[in-house]
Amino acid sequence: MRIIRTPASIYLFSISVIGLLFFTFLIKIPQHSDWIVMFALSGSILLLNYYTILIPPKGNSLSMDSSIYLASIFLFGLHSTLLVLLIYSVIFAIIQRKIAWWKHLFNFSVYSLMIICSYYAFILIDGFTGPISVKNIIPYLLSICTYFSLNLLLVGVYFVLEATENIINFFKEILKETTATYISTLVLSLVLVILMKPNHLFGLSLFTVIAFLLSLAFKQHFNLFKEISEKANKDFLTGLNNHGYFKEILEKEVTAAKENEQPLCVVIMDIDDFKKYNDLYGHIQGDHLLQEFGSLLKASSDAANYIVARYGGEEFSIIMPNTDRKTAYSFMNELRKKVNDTYYKGVEGLPYGCLSFSSGIAECEKETYSVSELLNKADQAMYAAKNQGKNLVQLYNGHSEYSVQRSLSLEKELEEAEFQLKIFLSKDVYTYRHSKRVYQYAVDFSRMLNLSVDERKTLILGALVHDIGKIEIPRDILNKKGSLDPHEWEFMKKHVTYGKDIISTNKKLEDLIPLVELHHERYDGNGYPYGLAGKSIPKLARILCVIDSFDAMTTERPYQKTKTFQEAIAELRHCSGKQFDPQFIEPFIAMIKEFETSGDEQHKEVAASIVN
Template identity: 55%
Template sequence: MDAPAGTKRFLSLKVNHYITFLSVLGTLSFLWNIRWTMPVNPEWVVLYSMVGSILLLDHFMFRLPPENNSQSMDSALYLACLFTFGLNMTLYVLVLSAALSPFYKRLEWWKHVVNFACYSLMITSAYHVFRLSGGAVGSFQTEAVYSYVAALLSYFIVNVLALGLYYYLSVKDQFFQIIRGMFRESLAAYVSTLLLSLMLTVMFQTNFYFSLFLFLGICVLLSATFKQLFVLYQEVSDKATKDQRTGLYNHGYFEELLEKELARAKASDMTFSVAILDLDNFKKYNDSFGHLQGDKLLEFFGKLLLEECDRNEYIVARYGGEEFTVLLPQRGEREAFAFVNALRKKANDSYFEGVEILAHGCLSFSAGVAEYRKEIHDKSQLLDKADQAMYFAKAQGKNLVHIYNEQSIIQKTFDIEKDIQEIEQQLKIFLSKDIYTFQHSKRVFSYAVDFCNYLPLTDPEKKTLILGALFHDIGKLEVPRSILQKKEKLTAEEWEAVKKHVLWGKEIVSAIDKYKELLPLIELHHERVDGKGYPYGLKGEEIPKLARILCVIDSFDAMTTERPYQQTKTFDEAIRELQVCSGKQFDPVYVESFIKMIHGKYLFKLNEAAAAKEAT
């Protein structure tokens, strides 16, 4: 029962308690069921033959794609032994195999203990289920085939639950998701195990030693065949996932891993951090010594990164050019900073030919670190924050590591007035296609400007909200004009097309690098806190804060302005609707603040206008 990759350094107290509990339970199960009676002469030969076969199968394990999975056929032998010779003989085989395995299988001692405990639980549970369901030890009984199936199911379920709980406590994914994944991935292997164990049980009745020899021969040949297949797979996989220059993961595969880590963090209370590293003055080195020597420097630096990250079980990739990324699972920003800063110092002390001509007289890099937060919805947001922090480190003189905060944005900030003008120019396309969307975007923008004064937002958050409000419906450029301008109620198909505008908007704005911070608002402003929104059905704090705020503003304007397919509400009616839907569609905190803003800045103006109209 090996710990999953990337977790053994992070075993929590709960995992240690679980390992201890499982080890004690498995050992007690073994001691409760073993009968310490000495085998007679023929049984000794069977025992040694089975133990030797188990050790041989452990040595020739099947290595299977895609993730270096290993499959041993020892379970088929254990079950065949159980069905043919009974529980006592099988437990003798288990304990002798477990006692010998540390001499050839280099694992931490506790893994040997846990493996023994797991097998003990699986074997004893399978035996008792086999007997209780009517199975009898000895020759194969066709009429009791369901007993063999029940035994295997018990063996399988105990194994999956034991491993599943370990993975759950180690990496804190959702438990049932882990169990479903293990059932899906292991079902074929366990069905094969059942068939092989039944085949061996039948064959053992005719000629035990010859049957064992045939089985081992087939397994060894299959292992060699699968080994060749795995080598070919690994070569193809490396070309798809590795950077050929440095041997590190490439940009695309790193983002896949980051996506998985982000999903895991969203489903648990765990965090992680990302760092972006950029070699300082690399262009100068390239210009001075040529691209071939520059490539050698990249290889040297990549090897240094890989050694340090592998030692700590972090994931490192070449992100492009002289930029590198590091994914630090279960590490907060301060721990990530400490690691990357120590890495920076090691790089400074690692000599490579020619680096003395660089500004710092040594190999150096600037780095930015960003920690996952609940309001981060997309991997690009996290990478952008790390990138901003890295640019800030460069602006401070290079050869520094900086943790993302508001100060990081100073180096990549832009004039909001200029950006408003730029976005308005793009929105004017709506004037010819759908003037309502243009006017709606302008009104939502105005509400957002005013609403910022009623919210405890930072200046960067205010800027993002204001620009996001102006840009939020840009995806409707892709919606057919016939739908946007339709007077009647939309059909179900037409409504589905309208709902896609959030995804189309994300695609449009993704192409504009400076507006990446706006993507969550554009994509998620139709999500609801009760999980009934679109496009993903996120709920509560799964929805970024600014998207929840924009949802209130957008909905209020939609209710209070004339639209072809719904009746216009007065401000008072819209306020009541916000209150009714508070906690369902809208975040109650922002509903309350928005209503205060409407009362303070808009209703008195409407009342004054109505009074003036009556006076005339």
């Protein structure tokens, strides 16, 4: 039999050997030890390891075994505590024979190291065993800190080596979830020391009974909490996740997918002709159809480890972690065929003579700005499937018929956006003119790039309103001659946040939010407001950053001299890969040079036309 040597297995072996060696060298049978108390302590650990205290909301458990080990250290010292550990471990290994022997050994070694190190930390600063003493407060604290720090380190390293956890995320999560537990354990260990002072067995028995009753009470409390939470997170009709909980899960899954660079897809689907079905058979029969469809959807999704929810009405949604668009498309087509082939009462009255749905799929990318953007894309693709005749699965690509229609509807908002922008005329003529020039650059540059219709329209509209947040910046800061002081600069930087707030009031313009809020982010991560870097900045915001900066460099500003086109081009190249995404620099420069060589005066005329 070949032994596979992985970093995790080598680590397990090393810790097991070290723990056994330390235990072997340090264990001594204490003279005049009270064996009844030793066995009683071991028995309490066995019982309380089985009856743990469940803590909402995630069901983390608080075991009292560490309280007993620490109390034993404080009362009886190292040798008696190691003896208690040995008795417990032998009995537990016999009871739990199905657990692999190396897991028992590793667990025993970890506890040995924790007990030994916490004991020596205790006596290092003159802690003394016996009844509880105020003089021992600092040794108590140092001992428990050592105990749990070692616990986090020894267990955490194993999970990191197994590559099941990111090291930073693991320690962040464990510290967040266990800090209160660790403090409770310290308090309980001191409570046990106090209870055992007059009579060891009586105090230990009382502590064990209290812990047992607490375990039962917290279990009931946790089950009630879980039941209420599930009701709050579930759709009452289908039993699937509801819309609110779906979005909460999606936020977490999108964050995890970006951090771990894993694919993720989202699906929105709509049952075709459901209104007609309701009209034919009534809402009660319609509810039955929704329930049956939801059950089929859940069974198929569970088999693939996907997360399904009722999005609203006859719409449903699926989160597909670790799934690329090709796999998602294949899964949804198989599901569509399965639904077509499954008979539901009354579906023969529908146009296709069977139950069908239309669905849209959107894949999360590193530059995806928000969950809303992702859902919006899936929604667009779903409506494209509807417009193409229904009973279809559509991948979002930005070129769909619905996307074009939606872009045209966005174009209708241009007049409204420009009207809002004209407010600048009464406050800052420069910003208004600058925005109009950036808008014209965006029109021309978007023709050169391989952008979808939707992306082109969004870039153009975003260019027009990208600085609208400067409405909220005081006039004396906007028009100040010379450099801004640090306080004024911090205030000026808030214009992106103000702009986001203004745009957010119009739902039809929500696609423009990333451009308004993020056009001052830098490719190297040194921009604002969030310090995003690389492709975590949405593509259109990276494009707008190039256009905006070029115009800012080549036009007169209160606090900056104008650069020539050649000087600005040199600056773009110098900052390529730093401030700007390199893939857009040379195409933009090529466009500018084309204007120069062709004698195009269009951009110069833009500013003049505004004044008139």
